[in-house]
Amino acid sequence: MTAMPQILLCAEPLTAKAFAPFGEVIETTGHTPRWINEGTCQRFDDLAHVDALEDGGKPVISIFKAQPRPLPLPIEVLERHPQSSQAFFPLEQLPFLVVVAGDGGTPLAQRVRAFRATGLQGVNYRRNTWHHALIALDRTVHFLVVDRAGPGENCEQQRIDDVRVLVTDND
């Protein structure tokens, strides 16, 4: 019996530039605000594009309560949403891991990328971006989520069963 090949991915810092192929990082860093409300509030405007209207869909706001996952974590299934973007922002200022995969000719396992979000960052997956379920770390994390409700099947899944992909974190 041959052992299954293994890839161990260590999460990279989440930056707008590194994440650009997959969507947007929702954060104040790198954005210039404008003052509103008579100088009592700064607005960091339009940090993520909500794409939820396809096939009669509508944007909705939900809360996800994600259990912590032990690391290293095997990445066995990725999903994507062919009808919408999907945005997440943590509500406890706790870090979390973001696992995505780009399009391309190589096998899926070789395209997996892992990012470490600080508790001050959210992400917005662009429509059709392959991603893993949220990975909370030490504690349960609530996320505010903006995605789509509506007709149609808005979730595709793909299993990774030829390679054991493990994600971990240096922190």
Added chain:
Amino acid sequence: MTAMPQILLCAEPLTAKAFAPFGEVIETTGHTPRWINEGTCQRFDDLAHVDALEDGGKPVISIFKAQPRPLPLPIEVLERHPQSSQAFFPLEQLPFLVVVAGDGGTPLAQRVRAFRATGLQGVNYRRNTWHHALIALDRTVHFLVVDRAGPGENCEQQRIDDVRVLVTDND
């Protein structure tokens, strides 16, 4: 010279029922989640309706950084958005005050209501709901905001200049 009449409002607890005339409270309380992501996450679905498409608008996600305001706070100007809803969720789990006013035949000052949101609650103002700018309390609070970008003038303001309305909080 006659003294201006004064109304002192003490913020009430924010509940879905009390806030129903103005929009939705975004919270897990009172909602039944469903399990997703192979039993590692609970989804509290569709807690707020995003209404942002009027006149060619699109929904956008922004971050507001709101300075704390001293109490009691004079309520001098309310605003409303004739083209969209506007949702806010605090990112530091800090309480804040929500000041709104209903429609009706009485003078605006008499219709003002004040609510105290816990740090685990957000609000979604329904389109055309009169509301005051966010009132952060002891510290600067960041809010994730879902509202509208697009053409048109999506902000109306109304001054309260016949009555001195003060909002405070028991906590």
